[in-house]
Amino acid sequence: xxxxxxxxxxxxxxxxxxxxxxxxxxIQDGEFFALLGPSGCxxxxxxxxxxxxxxxxxxxIHIGGRDVTRLPPAARDxxxxxxxxxxxxxxxxADNIAYPLKVRRVGRKERRxxxxxxxxxxxxxxxxLDRRPGQLSGGQQQxxxxxxxxxxxxxVFLFDEPLSNLDxxxxxxxxxFLKQLQRELGVxxxxxxxxxxxxxxxxxxxxxxxxxxxxxxxxxxxxFLRPANTFVAAFIGSTPMNLLPATVxxxxxxxxxxxxxxxxxxxxxxxxxxxxxxxxxPEYVSVSPTELPGSLTxxxxxxxxxxxxxxxxxxxxxxxxxxxxxxERVPAVGDRIWLAPDQRRLLAYRQDDGEQVGAxxxxxxxxxxxxxxxx
Amino acid sequence: xxxxxxxxxxxxxxxxSEAALQVRRLLSRIGFYLFIVIVGAYxxxxxxxxxxxPFDPHPTLAAAVPSSVTLxxxxxxxxxxxxxxxxxNSIVLAGATMVLVVAAAAPAAYAxxxxxIPGRDLLLYVLLLFSSVVTGTAAMVPLFLLxxxxxxxxxxxxxxxxxxxxxxxxxxxxxxDFVDSMPKSYEESARVFGASSFQxxxxxxxPYARPGLAVIAVWVVVNVWSNFLxxxxxxxxxxxxxAAVVVYNFYTEGGQADLRLLSSFGLLYSxxxxxxxxxxNRRYGFRFYGGIKG
Numbered sequence: 001x002x003x004x005x006x007x008x009x010x011x012x013x014x015x016x017x018x019x020x021x022x023x024x025x026x027i028q029d030g031e032f033f034a035l036l037g038p039s040g041c042x043x044x045x046x047x048x049x050x051x052x053x054x055x056x057x058x059x060x061i062h063i064g065g066r067d068v069t070r071l072p073p074a075a076r077d078x079x080x081x082x083x084x085x086x087x088x089x090x091x092x093x094a095d096n097i098a099y100p101l102k103v104r105r106v107g108r109k110e111r112r113x114x115x116x117x118x119x120x121x122x123x124x125x126x127x128x129l130d131r132r133p134g135q136l137s138g139g140q141q142q143x144x145x146x147x148x149x150x151x152x153x154x155x156v157f158l159f160d161e162p163l164s165n166l167d168x169x170x171x172x173x174x175x176x177f178l179k180q181l182q183r184e185l186g187v188x189x190x191x192x193x194x195x196x197x198x199x200x201x202x203x204x205x206x207x208x209x210x211x212x213x214x215x216x217x218x219x220x221x222x223x224f225l226r227p228a229n230t231f232v233a234a235f236i237g238s239t240p241m242n243l244l245p246a247t248v249x250x251x252x253x254x255x256x257x258x259x260x261x262x263x264x265x266x267x268x269x270x271x272x273x274x275x276x277x278x279x280x281x282p283e284y285v286s287v288s289p290t291e292l293p294g295s296l297t298x299x300x301x302x303x304x305x306x307x308x309x310x311x312x313x314x315x316x317x318x319x320x321x322x323x324x325x326x327x328e329r330v331p332a333v334g335d336r337i338w339l340a341p342d343q344r345r346l347l348a349y350r351q352d353d354g355e356q357v358g359a360x361x362x363x364x365x366x367x368x369x370x371x372x373x374x375x
Numbered sequence: 376x377x378x379x380x381x382x383x384x385x386x387x388x389x390x391x392s393e394a395a396l397q398v399r400r401l402l403s404r405i406g407f408y409l410f411i412v413i414v415g416a417y418x419x420x421x422x423x424x425x426x427x428x429p430f431d432p433h434p435t436l437a438a439a440v441p442s443s444v445t446l447x448x449x450x451x452x453x454x455x456x457x458x459x460x461x462x463x464n465s466i467v468l469a470g471a472t473m474v475l476v477v478a479a480a481a482p483a484a485y486a487x488x489x490x491x492i493p494g495r496d497l498l499l500y501v502l503l504l505f506s507s508v509v510t511g512t513a514a515m516v517p518l519f520l521l522x523x524x525x526x527x528x529x530x531x532x533x534x535x536x537x538x539x540x541x542x543x544x545x546x547x548x549x550x551x552d553f554v555d556s557m558p559k560s561y562e563e564s565a566r567v568f569g570a571s572s573f574q575x576x577x578x579x580x581x582p583y584a585r586p587g588l589a590v591i592a593v594w595v596v597v598n599v600w601s602n603f604l605x606x607x608x609x610x611x612x613x614x615x616x617x618a619a620v621v622v623y624n625f626y627t628e629g630g631q632a633d634l635r636l637l638s639s640f641g642l643l644y645s646x647x648x649x650x651x652x653x654x655x656n657r658r659y660g661f662r663f664y665g666g667i668k669g
Contacts (some may be wrong), residue, residue, distance in 0.1 A: 051567050074569035088561035090582040100568040102578070152568055 002064025002155040003029040008061030019045040021212035025259040026120035030186045034203035042212040045194045048160050051080050079154035083161045085145035087133035094129040100152035118151045139170045157189040196236045208232045230354040239282045242321050248274040256317025261294040269358035277349040285323035288338045293341040300331050428638035448621040448639040456615050461621035469599040476595045477544050484550035502544035529611045546591045553587035589659040618644045
């Protein structure tokens with residue numbers, strides 16, 4: 001068991017691609033930590049650097065207080081589960097699970113016993129142990145890959161999108177199983193994913209990455225409820241957050257020519273004339289067929305059934321605002337409706353750098369501000 | 376009557392009558408089978424000869440069922456001191472070359488597959504292109520001089536080195552394709568579990584490439600087995616000559632080919648290769664390897 005500390009980690013690939021840009025990160029002992037971001041954001045490079053499969057250009061990696069930056073993968077006591085599981089096709093399931101022990105020159109009999117005992121806890125047993133990986137289903141292969149990592153008894157687990165090759169239903173089952181397993185083992189875990197729902201569901205804390213930097217480092221619920229910037233706001237959530245350009249007036253935001261009340265918490269952080277981007281999740285917009293005070297009005301353009309709720313896309317001036325409505329109150333396309341954002345959930349971001357209003361300015365001239373809603 | 380879809384129905388399209396079509400189809404069928412028979416016979420006749428002639432007391436160049444069956448050809452063959460020994464020599468040469476090529480080509484293919492060096496593919500193609508020169512007639516004189524200066528004339532080592540050198544590039548080329556098709560994550564996961572490069576090669580890369588190794592091994596053995604030129608140039612001592620060269624010596628006193636010895640020796644000469652093919656095919660199975668992936 002060990003904590004993990006990363007200081008000023010930078011990785012520049014040949015050709016000048018800056019995959020990691022002076023990254024700092026601390027992961028507690030036993031924590032389930034998710035690295036989330038779009039493809040090419042550097043999350044996999046970070047994971048591979050921790051494993052020792054990539055050599056960083058500068059910076060340090062400490063595992064359990066030990067500087068491992070220059071150590072080979074073998075000396076780091078980490079186990080990695082790859083996206084394709086990397087099960088050896090010519091070995092039986094038992095041999096695959098026990099391969100880390102074979103490397104350590106453990107005898108055949110002990111290896112078999114270890115494979116059986118680890119396999120049992122993951123429902124890999126009986127005849128399955130003597131099959132080849134090619135004869136197993138995707139979910140079984142994934143459990144074998146997990147078993148092999150567990151058999152190694154590492155200080156840190158590194159998971160590289162281990163659920164992405166499973167079909168949707170199986171992925172949910174495996175997710176629950178994985179979280180329970182990590183709790184039982186208590187091993188520090190770094191989990192790379194591009195699926196925000198997976199990160200939210202699994203992690204104790206998570207880092208949202210973009211272009212080799214961490215854009216937000218927080219608990220899943222904070223990342224969801226209070227995204228630090230428009231990038232995180234747009235990336236997290238199964239229905240994308242509404243990001244609406246607005247100007248600050250006396251006591252109100254003006255959005256597409258209409259007025260929304262400025263929440264108490266934000267009022268002190270903005271001044272009249274500022275241009276901001278308002279962020280509110282569709283789940284926190286209430287919908288009414290009659291006029292509400294301080295609400296936006298527009299015409300329903302699209303209805304999408306999400307199961308329990310429906311997602312309503314409303315044209316407000318030249319903007320599009322989305323809201324979820326429970327099944328019994330779904331309006332019809334073409335209806336005029338009123339939308340009231342929840343005052344406690346309304347967020348405001350600076351137009352220029354996309355960070356929350358009131359947040360300290362980060363001196364990053366090369367970080368382009370994301371301006372959604374403008375496209 | 377069965378009619379396939381391509382035949383026009385009378386009345387719909389004006390054309391030859393039904394009967395004429397039938398005749399034409401029959402003739403084309405007959406022509407086709409005749410062609411197959413001729414081609415088949417062309418390839419089958421030498422095989423038939425090889426099966427019948429060794430047991431014929433008076434074999435000719437015609438493939439004919441012998442009027443009486445005898446083993447005297449074989450007993451005469453055994454009296455020739457070089458005949459059986461040459462088969463052993465062939466086995467030694469083929470085996471040694473096979474071991475050398477496989478042992479050297481496997482790590483070379485692994486390294487070339489995993490290391491990025493500029494011009495790697497060009498290097499491989501050039502090697503492949505010129506490798507046939509090594510075992511061919513063009514380089515005969517320089518090869519002889521080279522081996523002579525190394526003091527390896529009239530030794531198995533000289534023959535094995537030249538043949539291995541000629542066969543190595545193609546061996547590397549085919550094996551590299553196998554290693555290329557192996558996902559990188561196999562090695563990476565092994566490295567994370569602490570395996571050394573040697574352990575990765577032994578436990579993962581070689582077993583993964585095993586069908587490729589089998590293909591290379593068989594291919595090398597067949598090549599060495601049938602190679603006449605190199606041992607013919609480099610070996611002087613009849614006791615060291617492999618079967619492919621010894622065959623060349625079966626003449627009667629009159630200077631004519633001794634068909635009795637040639638046929639019985641030919642049969643013995645072909646058996647090991649056939650047996651090896653059957654064994655390897657059973658064990659590994661031959662598929663299309665190299666070039667075709669997926």
